[in-house]
Amino acid sequence: MKTMKAEEIRSVACVGGGTIGFSWAVLFAQHGMRVKIYDVSDAVLSQANAELRMAYDSLVEAGVMSKEDVAAALDRVTTSTDLAAAVQDVDYVQESGPERYGIKREIYRDLDRLARPEAILASSTSAMLMTEIQSATARPERCVVAHPYNPPHIVPCVEVVPGEATSAETVETARDFMASMGRVAVVASKECRGHIVNHMQAVLYREAMWLVGNGVATAAEIDLAFRTGPGLRLALMGPFMVGMLTSPGGLQDTMVDRKLDHSLEDDIPSRVEREAPERRPELAREWAKLCTAQMEAELADTDMEAVKKWRDAKLLQILDVIASD
């Protein structure tokens, strides 16, 4: 069976209408899709409807949509507690059910039975492996992770992550579809618990909890430091670009030689340590060199002084936005 192309997708089912599901519905309907939201009870669906309307009000207030656009988008959205009715004739399903393997697999079994065979089944899962979910279906090649950041109708990043059985065509369709919804689709080469960013965020939280637990700072102090320090820069560039701008010797200089990564040498079990304890410093140095080499290739034609100027101008603008009310 031919895999559907992104431009052929006209209708979407949002399966699960909670925090993430209703926000996906806002986005999809805003971009012209017919949207059906499924959830387990009328009470949840009426809450989803109320949230959806509030989100559109905010988009009108911000000048992103007109009232007429919102009326047309709302006309495209329906809700149902009947899964078959919600998914039977849609081109694409965005599943945002509870983050439990057992529940996801059950949902996928039902979706496989009820949705058209050519429909793509995408999951919002924050950390799970698609390989563990897609095996519940007879169409594993059409199952893929499309992981957003909250709220999906505002935050651009969507990580598109294949499971072992996901086809290259499905990845392409998910990536192109997300791009057509105004998102920035970042395609992972292979799956990993937590995908890309949640994998990294887990380390951030682990270290922050270590600092609180060891009395180094309070939770509020850590938030303040993060928000007024690295958080500002991270709004403009990723950690590797920050590293390249601040450390002329490359990432191995920042992370390894200057021992910024204290977990390399003390009592916090790092991932490197768990994976290959005997090669810990050697592996960290090797990976830092690999990252530096990739960034140097990426930045070969970039004027770093111009980037610094751009960064400073943008940081000042962000500070102005934060100071305004």
Ligand SMILES: NC(=O)c1ccc[n+]([C@@H]2O[C@H](COP(=O)([O-])OP(=O)(O)OC[C@H]3O[C@@H](n4cnc5c(N)ncnc54)[C@H](O)[C@@H]3O)[C@@H](O)[C@H]2O)c1
């Ligand atoms: N909250 C976030 O910041 C965030 C961000 C990105 C991705 N995600 C992922 O999105 C998914 C949903 O998370 P959430 O925060 O919206 O959770 P949520 O609890 O707000 O929503 C989950 C919804 O699923 C519904 N549900 C329960 N059983 C169901 C079933 N069998 N079939 C369909 N729906 C069912 C619930 O009634 C609820 O409305 C999870 O996989 C989560 O990891 C969450």
